[in-house]
Amino acid sequence: MTELLRNHIVKRLGSEPANLELVLSKFTVIAAKRNQTLLTQGEVCKYVYFVAEGCLQVYVYDSEMNETTRDIVIEDNWCSELISFGSGQPASENIRTVEPSTLLAIDRKGFQQMMETVPQFDLVYKQILEASYANSVYRINTFVSLSALDRIKWLMQYRPMLMTRLSSKLIASYLGINKDVFSRLKAKL
Amino acid sequence: MTELLRNHIVKRLGSEPANLELVLSKFTVIAAKRNQTLLTQGEVCKYVYFVAEGCLQVYVYDSEMNETTRDIVIEDNWCSELISFGSGQPASENIRTVEPSTLLAIDRKGFQQMMETVPQFDLVYKQILEASYANSVYRINTFVSLSALDRIKWLMQYRPMLMTRLSSKLIASYLGINKDVFSRLKAKL
């Protein structure tokens, strides 16, 4: 299963770093069922996950306990609550599986060791952080100005796989739209 | 003027790093008037700015050329389009002054030299990036689920200075609210 992570890293760095096998051995393989909670807000985020198979949801609750989904992470991507993971502060977000998933998890200590064993991992971390940041910025700039209908069109254009793969409820919460409204608008396309 | 930046850095790092004076000398002082454009989307972002005095707006245009403001940066904070600055890719955002401002600018080469001269600057960069990321995440999680009225209340609670300091038009675009609606809701408080 670490094969997928190896490919991912080689792809990112352009070549296979020395000691990669050693690093890979530091990851714990987790076979998670659907709907399994990986992180609850208020707790400290202890792991960074590489999603080898499956799909994760990063979400918060609003004042009426409705979920709003900040991010949906599919296979071959990283997922964590980086702020909490890096600082040790309580996490502000929740993470759960939305499909049966295979995850490769690494904790802070392992992460630290990884940085020392393979100096290029500093670069990998920076890349993850920068990609996460870019993603957030993009999401703000795109979504603040778009109507609900245009947000749906956007999703169909740029992440069409999610439309077929995820429940309407989840998509609606990702798009910041009421689920009834989502159902109606989708029918109008 | 670099005095303000020195204080900022010492505050962040907890102590004054060696060679700080040398590093400070690499910054260019810019006295910018109100409404001056510092970055236009499509161009490469060449500088990271430290806002010593004044206020900057980071914004994009939607399909009807309305501005939507992703961030407002006041004195004692950093401002840039980090993705473009780091990668050399065209910027996706615009930056302008909304008040007469004093800025300390450093370009990529200076930034690079800074990293080498003062190793702790790697940490400063990471801090800037992490803070920017945390800020974006917070903005998404807060704003996606809040009504226009609640967004105004949020601003009054957490960044009250902006309410008095900025034009209604700018605040409305920061909150993602139509300016007429903003005017009405504000009157109802």
Place this chain on the structure above:
DNA sequence: GTAAAACGTAGACTTTTGTCATCGTCAGGA
């Protein structure tokens, strides 16, 4: 296998938000 729960769709209705036009005020430039 069956009962219960969750899900997706739909209609009727309410609330929120956006649009447009108007008007008085104020600040900056000629």
Place this chain on the structure above:
DNA sequence: TCCTGACGATGACAAAAGTCTACGTTTTAC
């Protein structure tokens, strides 16, 4: 000084989004 253009407020109206209920279908749990 006067003109002009930007700004903020407001009313009337339109459009978008949210709420609630109901119902048939699918999925899940026991």
